[in-house]
Amino acid sequence: MTAISDRTAAGDAAVAPTGPLRWQDGHWGRGRLLPSPEEQPVAIVIDGMSQAVLMATPHDLRDFAVGFALTEGLIASLDEITGFEEMPVEVQGLPAVEARLWLKPGHAARLAERRRSMVGPVGCGLCGVDSIEAALPQILPVTSNWIMTAGDVGRAMAAMASGQVRRAETPAIHGAGFWDGETALVREDVGRHNALDKLSGALARQGIDATRGAIVMSSRLSVDLVQKAARIGAPILIGASAPTALALAWAEAAGMTLIARARADGFDLYTHPGRIPGSPQD
Incomplete structure (x- = not known):
């Protein structure tokens, strides 16, 4: 334990005065010194x-x-929860932190089936799942007919970025x-x-209907993100x-519209284009 602390302290001291080395346009230099994001083990109990x-x-x-x-x-809905403790x-x-939820009697039967107890890497979406069946559950259909314009895609990305x-x-x-067509909760x-997961919890706790808007991610799109978005009904x-x-x-089978490589001036539309009026396959 001491060795880890010493190594971390030494690393911080080495970088702190001038910032990290940076390769830019064929030249070495120093990058800006930026704070590192905090990270801890969080147990969902x-x-x-x-x-x-x-x-x-x-x-x-x-x-x-x-x-x-x-x-x-x-859980199937927010009303199954009776309490929370951090x-x-x-x-x-x-x-480290334990984030503890307490459920109404009779709602804990699903827990043994989905119990996961191994530590995974940062934000690992399927870590600890011990079977292919658990990693690839039944596809939940997305039925919302909510639509957005092509111009809204860039606005949604900008709203998400400004909320970070x-x-x-x-x-x-x-x-x-x-x-939701006007603003972004981030x-x-x-x-x-x-x-x-945090966004899904915020939507549930604030009573916001996830079927009436789009989920916008700053990242690549993997199957577990599609699965999670489908579970809350995001179209x-x-x-x-x-x-x-x-x-x-998965998005195609679920009936979800998937858009990737989204920027202010363009994006790639892959599945179910009908929710973007005016698209070639609309």
């Missing part, structure tokens, strides 16, 4: 049973726990936003899956980077 341990940014943990429970299928703990001298207050301090953080985390999923092949297949 439901009715006293650990469901997952993820490396996460330790804020909005109630949203994280609620959203994780919803998007992983551990308990700081220490593991081998390092800070922590990214303004350090670029090493992901954002997930919900665009949550952030070092893990993209964590950011979406459109937008990402700043590329989708995986399985994400595309």
Whole structure:
């Protein structure tokens, strides 16, 4: 434990005065010194049973726990929850947190089926799932007919980006936003899956209908993000980077509109174009 602390302190001291080395336009220089995002082990504990341990940014943990429970299928609705408790703990001298949810009697049957207890890398979306069946659950159809214009895609990305207050301090953080046609509700985390779980929890806790808007991600789009968005009924999923092949297949089968490589001036539309009026296949 001492060796880790010494190494970390030495590394911070070495970088702190001038910032990191940077290769830019064929030349070496010094990059800007930016704060590093905070990261801690966060255990999602439901009715006293650990469901997952993820490396996460330790804020909005109630949203994280609620959203994780919803998007992983551990609860069906917010009314199944009777309480929440955030308990700081220490593991081998390092800070950690238990985000504890308590359910109404009779609602804990799903927990044994989906229990996950291994520590995963940052925002690992499927870490600890112990079978192919658990990793590839039944496809949930997305039925919302909510639409957005092609111009709204760039506006949604801009609204999500402007809502990333922590990214303004350090670029090493992901954002997930919900665009309702006018504004974006945003949550952030070092893990993209964590950011979406936090957003899902925030939507549920604020009584916002996820079927009446688009999920906007600052990241690539993997199948687990599609699965999570489908579980809350989001009709459109937008990402700043590329989708995986399985994400595309899942979105197509679920009836979800998937948009990737989205920027202010353009995007790639992959599945179910009918929700973007005027698109060639509309």
